[in-house]
Amino acid sequence: MIRIEDLCVDLPGFCLKDINLSIERGEFFVLLGPTGAGKTLLLETIAGLIPTKRGKIYIKGVDVTNLPPERRSIGIVYQDYALFPHLTVLENVKYGLHFYKIDKAKERLNQLLDRLRLRPLIKRLPVNLSGGEKQRVALARALIVNPSVLLLDEPLSALDPNFKEDVGRELKKLHQEMNVTFLMVTHDFTDVLSLATRCAVINQGKIEQVGEVVEIFQRPRSSFVANFVGARNIFCGRLINEDTHIWIDTGKIKVEVADAQIKNKEKIYFIIRPEDIIVSKKPLHSSARNCYLCKIIKIINRGAVIYLTADIGERITALITKASFEEMNIKKGDSVYFTFKASAVHSMGSGLNI
Amino acid sequence: MIEKRKVFLGVTIISGILVIGFILLPLINMFTSPSWENLKMAIKDTEVLKSIWLSIYTAGIASIISFLVGTPFAYLLARRNFFGKNFIESVVDIPMVIPHPVVGIAILSVVGRNYWFGQILSKIGIRIMGSVPGIIVVLTFVGIPFYINTVKDGFESISSRLENVSRSLGASIFSTFFRITFPLAWRSILVGIIMCSARAISEFGAVVVIAYHPMTAPVMIYERFEAYGLAYSQPVAVWLTLVCLILFLFLRILSAPREKEG
Numbered sequence: 097m098i099r100i101e102d103l104c105v106d107l108p109g110f111c112l113k114d115i116n117l118s119i120e121r122g123e124f125f126v127l128l129g130p131t132g133a134g135k136t137l138l139l140e141t142i143a144g145l146i147p148t149k150r151g152k153i154y155i156k157g158v159d160v161t162n163l164p165p166e167r168r169s170i171g172i173v174y175q176d177y178a179l180f181p182h183l184t185v186l187e188n189v190k191y192g193l194h195f196y197k198i199d200k201a202k203e204r205l206n207q208l209l210d211r212l213r214l215r216p217l218i219k220r221l222p223v224n225l226s227g228g229e230k231q232r233v234a235l236a237r238a239l240i241v242n243p244s245v246l247l248l249d250e251p252l253s254a255l256d257p258n259f260k261e262d263v264g265r266e267l268k269k270l271h272q273e274m275n276v277t278f279l280m281v282t283h284d285f286t287d288v289l290s291l292a293t294r295c296a297v298i299n300q301g302k303i304e305q306v307g308e309v310v311e312i313f314q315r316p317r318s319s320f321v322a323n324f325v326g327a328r329n330i331f332c333g334r335l336i337n338e339d340t341h342i343w344i345d346t347g348k349i350k351v352e353v354a355d356a357q358i359k360n361k362e363k364i365y366f367i368i369r370p371e372d373i374i375v376s377k378k379p380l381h382s383s384a385r386n387c388y389l390c391k392i393i394k395i396i397n398r399g400a401v402i403y404l405t406a407d408i409g410e411r412i413t414a415l416i417t418k419a420s421f422e423e424m425n426i427k428k429g430d431s432v433y434f435t436f437k438a439s440a441v442h443s444m445g446s447g448l449n450i
Numbered sequence: 451m452i453e454k455r456k457v458f459l460g461v462t463i464i465s466g467i468l469v470i471g472f473i474l475l476p477l478i479n480m481f482t483s484p485s486w487e488n489l490k491m492a493i494k495d496t497e498v499l500k501s502i503w504l505s506i507y508t509a510g511i512a513s514i515i516s517f518l519v520g521t522p523f524a525y526l527l528a529r530r531n532f533f534g535k536n537f538i539e540s541v542v543d544i545p546m547v548i549p550h551p552v553v554g555i556a557i558l559s560v561v562g563r564n565y566w567f568g569q570i571l572s573k574i575g576i577r578i579m580g581s582v583p584g585i586i587v588v589l590t591f592v593g594i595p596f597y598i599n600t601v602k603d604g605f606e607s608i609s610s611r612l613e614n615v616s617r618s619l620g621a622s623i624f625s626t627f628f629r630i631t632f633p634l635a636w637r638s639i640l641v642g643i644i645m646c647s648a649r650a651i652s653e654f655g656a657v658v659v660i661a662y663h664p665m666t667a668p669v670m671i672y673e674r675f676e677a678y679g680l681a682y683s684q685p686v687a688v689w690l691t692l693v694c695l696i697l698f699l700f701l702r703i704l705s706a707p708r709e710k711e712g
Contacts (some may be wrong), residue, residue: 107650140614143614143618145614145617145618146615164622164623165614165617165618166616166617166618166620166621166622168618170618171618172614172615172618174611174614174615176609178609178611178612178615179616180616180630181634182633182634191616191619191629192619192620192622193561193619194621194625194629195621195622195625196620237615237619238615238618241619241620243618249706282592313619366523443671
């Protein structure tokens, strides 16, 4: 679908070096990298907005390297949505229809307005929309011309964490329904886990590693990738629904979860944030459903906070403050209790195809 | 602490009163000095009317020229970075910083009969010295930097991402400019026209070198002041100022942001 060969871009202060990338038709591909890595630059180069110095870009087998943006059949959704402020929601969504001849355009417009719940908003100007509404308008506007590829520039970064998961799910669903290749840029590895099938890690204008998400996580090929995707406490397991309780079984431990929103026996990735784990010397009498007696195998002192790693069947890391650490007088080899609530277990969906 | 704050606030307010007084006092005095009879007489004087009209329409044409040539150039300066851009921007600013009679003399040196450009103009029958086209050339020269700088700022304030999205949706670079950039920048363009015509209408030093006749309003005010004194020049000055204020107020109202648009 998209093939990039030896692409080089040289702009003052920014560059891309020898980018080689291949993205399959219908794939949800993520470009992952820190701020300033060149992710948005690569996105805009694919869209034809940045001139290339060397290399080729193919979309659907056609060399588009020298084609202007309007002839590449690419939709783009920016982080700030870039809605046309002087046009209403409906005029924004219909904008592309002035230039593209789309079969059953009216039908498609109605379908998108319904699908993205925009009908009540059609007469509003962008200034009167919430962040989520703006994003839905931007998605509808990009999808109406039936692009071959939809480029998404950090669509989840501007959203608050609670809302982020909902929007992520919405994007994933939309991708499945629309049958359009999605290429998303993000700096957050958790976005990749929940959405992508494959991803590329980019740093300082160079691609460090491309592959299946699991492969990148499990076998990082450089220290940069290892550090960058080094999210703690990520496990893979199978969901078990038992009466009133939902568990994830990794084969080594069983963790109770609050709400996984996926089907029984499905394999998923899940994360327990280190700061959500309560460390104590005695068992806690609380509503937290997951409690493990374990031995401390590693202590990393980061000044104000301390990371404690223990073995509960899987290696798991907790974060405590310096004050609690000194008060409990924890040493390597000590037995402690790691306790966390079922709601502290964040499932990352089933997007990994494992 | 509170005392210091009060002193600081006091200084800011007193400065404001001084500036406003400095601007308004001479104007109010000028408006109230001439008698109603003198004002009526001045406005019935066809020479006065002609000179005010000449000032308005030459400034208007200078603004239209600035709009036609300055808009694409302002867009280029706002959107592209290129070698020597700072130099080019400085060149645009030159008419604002050089003394006005020097502007007149500089233009004269190019359009005079001793220079090839002046000879070509003369051959095709265009007279610059002492003519309306001459006045328009001078007013465009002094007004266009104000237009370009205002409109450039306007274009810069429009995110280039809007244009990127428009292009990705199939719009050519021209369609994008006319459907997205221009409608979003029109307010800056109007303000640019106000700035340019305000500067042009008030020009005296350069005009007087190129065209003493036909007489624009500032030249006439000066002539009457020189020949007959303050009392005789004041009514013309009042009418010119009034016409300018009404015109600019009208354009300001047009360019004020609507509540709906945020």
